[in-house]
Amino acid sequence: MTDSTATSTATAGTSSSTSATATAGTSATVTTTRPARVVRLIRAQHAVEGDGFVVRRPFPTASLSHIDPFLLFDHMGPVDFEPGRGVGTPWHPHRGFETVTYLLEGDAEHRDSMGNQGFMSSGDTQWMTAGSGVLHKEGPTEAVQLEGGRTHGLQLWVNLPAAKKMIAPAYQDLRAAANARRDEPGATVRVIAGELFGLTGPGSTHTPISYAHVTLAEGASVSTPLPAGHVVLAYPMTGAFTVGTDGGGGDTSNNVTQVDEGILSVIEGDVLTLTGAAASSEVIVLTGAPIGEPVARYGPFVMNTEAEIRQAFSDFERGDFGAPTD
Numbered sequence: 001m002t003d004s005t006a007t008s009t010a011t012a013g014t015s016s017s018t019s020a021t022a023t024a025g026t027s028a029t030v031t032t033t034r035p036a037r038v039v040r041l042i043r044a045q046h047a048v049e050g051d052g053f054v055v056r057r058p059f060p061t062a063s064l065s066h067i068d069p070f071l072l073f074d075h076m077g078p079v080d081f082e083p084g085r086g087v088g089t090p091w092h093p094h095r096g097f098e099t100v101t102y103l104l105e106g107d108a109e110h111r112d113s114m115g116n117q118g119f120m121s122s123g124d125t126q127w128m129t130a131g132s133g134v135l136h137k138e139g140p141t142e143a144v145q146l147e148g149g150r151t152h153g154l155q156l157w158v159n160l161p162a163a164k165k166m167i168a169p170a171y172q173d174l175r176a177a178a179n180a181r182r183d184e185p186g187a188t189v190r191v192i193a194g195e196l197f198g199l200t201g202p203g204s205t206h207t208p209i210s211y212a213h214v215t216l217a218e219g220a221s222v223s224t225p226l227p228a229g230h231v232v233l234a235y236p237m238t239g240a241f242t243v244g245t246d247g248g249g250g251d252t253s254n255n256v257t258q259v260d261e262g263i264l265s266v267i268e269g270d271v272l273t274l275t276g277a278a279a280s281s282e283v284i285v286l287t288g289a290p291i292g293e294p295v296a297r298y299g300p301f302v303m304n305t306e307a308e309i310r311q312a313f314s315d316f317e318r319g320d321f322g323a324p325t326d
């Protein structure tokens, strides 16, 4: 930490409250702005979804079920489909959470049992609140499947608290042009939901999260305050970035960490600075307020208890989730 980035305030100061760890029982508090640092690196594993769509998945895996409030993180592609080879995910149900799909490149299509049909292009977000239950299908458009084309995107599952797991399903269609955006030298910041980089995104959230996409040239930096109490994740869809400062003045507590493509970083601190470490990098930054409730999950259903999972299966089998619309 450098002196120029550190701010300290002390209240009810006594001669004993000069360190960051105030003695229990005193009224002294010390607040320090901490530059963010990487506390964990998670390498994505390969998984196959739907009709054969290969994704890179930091979680869920055998060793990491979720990072509260996020339940799944799937990096889709980039893949260049040959004509006739495009694959998506056929009709399937969800209950108890939200699926948020962001398309960096490509053309995708979505249908659901509420009767929605959406098309997405580069920079668009499809935000589906499954709530009490919905059936949907998703994947490249028919044109991409027949004629070929690129797909590159990210699907995130955001958990809902017990009080909201059975709310009515809903759907937000967030176009690229609606994203909050700022261009800086060597960098572009887009915010889809929540507040980051001084921008507020258009997405409506049940569970407080923030979601940003940053494009960085090599050596370019962007900074943002981080929401207090949120978990913070940053992931290069392409390229690489570094987090941290060089710990000038002999302070080695905040060394620079480089995060390469295919690796998810977990970050702690108050102010995050990202610096591009490849010719061009596309970086996703996510923050979320942990829900702190038990998670019971089986495939497309995520509830709080095993009994609720069994109920989801029986409701699904009874047809309560609706029917395919094509």
Ligand code: MN
Residues within 6 Å of the ligand: 089, 092, 094, 099, 136, 138
């Ligand atoms: Mn789905």
